Amino acid sequence: ETGVTQSPTHLIKTRGQQVTLRCSSQSGHNTVSWYQQALGQGPQFIFQYYREEENGRGNFPPRFSGLQFPNYSSELNVNALELDDSALYLCASSPGMSTTGELFFGEGSRLTVL
Amino acid sequence: GENVEQHPSTLSVQEGDSAVIKCTYSDSASNYFPWYKQELGKRPQLIIDIRSNVGEKKDQRIAVTLNKTAKHFSLHITETQPEDSAVYFCAASNANNNDMRFGAGTRLTVKP
Numbered sequence: 638e639t640g641v642t643q644s645p646t647h648l649i650k651t652r653g654q655q656v657t658l659r660c661s662s663q664s665g666h667n668t669v670s671w672y673q674q675a676l677g678q679g680p681q682f683i684f685q686y687y688r689e690e691e692n693g694r695g696n697f698p699p700r701f702s703g704l705q706f707p708n709y710s711s712e713l714n715v716n717a718l719e720l721d722d723s724a725l726y727l728c729a730s731s732p733g734m735s736t737t738g739e740l741f742f743g744e745g746s747r748l749t750v751l
Numbered sequence: 752g753e754n755v756e757q758h759p760s761t762l763s764v765q766e767g768d769s770a771v772i773k774c775t776y777s778d779s780a781s782n783y784f785p786w787y788k789q790e791l792g793k794r795p796q797l798i799i800d801i802r803s804n805v806g807e808k809k810d811q812r813i814a815v816t817l818n819k820t821a822k823h824f825s826l827h828i829t830e831t832q833p834e835d836s837a838v839y840f841c842a843a844s845n846a847n848n849n850d851m852r853f854g855a856g857t858r859l860t861v862k863p
Contacts, residue, residue, distance in 0.1 A: 641794075670851065679757070679840050679853035680795070693849030695752070727794070731848065738783045738848045742794040 639664055641730050641743035649749045650718050658713045658746045660728030668692070669711040670740060671703060672727040680727055686711055687733070715748075723750045753778040755843050757854025764831050765862055772857045774841035775823045781843040784817060784824045789856075790837045798839075799826070831861045 642661045650656050662669050668687045672680035682695035686705035700716040709730070715722055725747050729740035754777040764770050776784075785800035801808045801815045801824065808815050812831075817824040828835055838858050844851035 668848075672853075677856075679755075679855045682850060682852055685849045687849070693847070695850070695852075738844060738851075739785065739797050739800065740795075740851065742796070744794050 641728060641741050643728050643743035643746050645746055646744065647747045649751060651751050652718055652720060654718050655714065655716045656718060656748060658726050660711045660743060662709045662711070662730035663741050666730035666732050666741070667709050668731045668733055669705055669709065670729045670731070671711070671713045672729065674725040674727055674745070683713065718750045720750050723748060752850060753781055753843055753852040755841060755852050755854045757841050757857060759857060760855065761858045763860045763862065766831060766833060768831055770828045770831055770835070770859055772826045772839055772841070773823060774825070774854050776843040777822065778843070778845070779822065780845050782846055783844045783848060784815070785842050786815060786826050787840045787842065788837045789840065795840060833861050833863050835859060836861045
C-alpha cells in the first residue's frame with residue numbers, strides 16, 4: 638500500500654509569484670485535506686476535497702485554491718505569494734467522510750517565500 | 752468554526768514519569784478527537800483517538816479522556832520513555848470530518 642506522497646519537498650519562491658503543490662493520496666482514499674504548518678505551530682486547515690469537490694474551507698483567502706482529480710490526487714495553488722506564506726504544507730488523505738476520521742499525512746512541501 | 756486550545760506548550764518530564772496534555776474546544780458539534788505525534792522533520796501520525804460517545808480510551812501506555820460537558824479532552828502518557836519525546840497535537844472535528852482543527856502543539860521532552 639502506497640502512502641501519501643507530496644511534491645516538491647522543498648521550494649523557494651519570491652513574493653508575488655505563484656506556486657503549485659501536488660499530493661497523491663493513499664490507495665483507496667477519496668478525500669484530501671490541505672494544511673499549512675508554520676514553524677512551531679499546529680497545522681492550520683486550508684480546505685478539503687471529496688470526490689473532486691471542495692468540501693470545507695478554513696480561514697484562508699481566495700488566492701489559496703485547489704483541485705482534486707479523478708484519481709483523487711490533488712493540487713494546492715497559491716497566487717500572489719506573501720512572505721507569511723512560508724510554511725510546511727501538509728496534505729492528508731482519508732478513506733471518506735463516513736469512516737474513522739483518521740488523517741494520513743504526507744511528509745509535506747516546505748515553501749520559502751523571499 | 753472550531754477553535755482548539757492546547758496546554759502546555761512545552762513539557763519536560765523524567766523518564767518513567769507521567770505526562771498530561773490538555774485541550775479545550777469550542778464547537779459543541781465536534782464529535783471526533785484525535786491526538787497526533789510529530790517527530791522532528793516527520794509527518795504527524797495518529798497515536799490515539801476518541802469519539803464523543805466514549806469518556807475514556809486506553810492503548811497500552813497512552814490514554815485519552817473526554818469531558819463533553821466541559822468541552823475538554825486530555826492525553827495521558829504513563830511510564831514515559833525518551834522515544835516519547837516529540838510534539839503532540841490534539842484536534843477536533845465534526846461528524847462530516849471536513850474541518851479538522853488542530854491545537855498549537857505541546858513539545859514533550861523525556862529526560863533519561
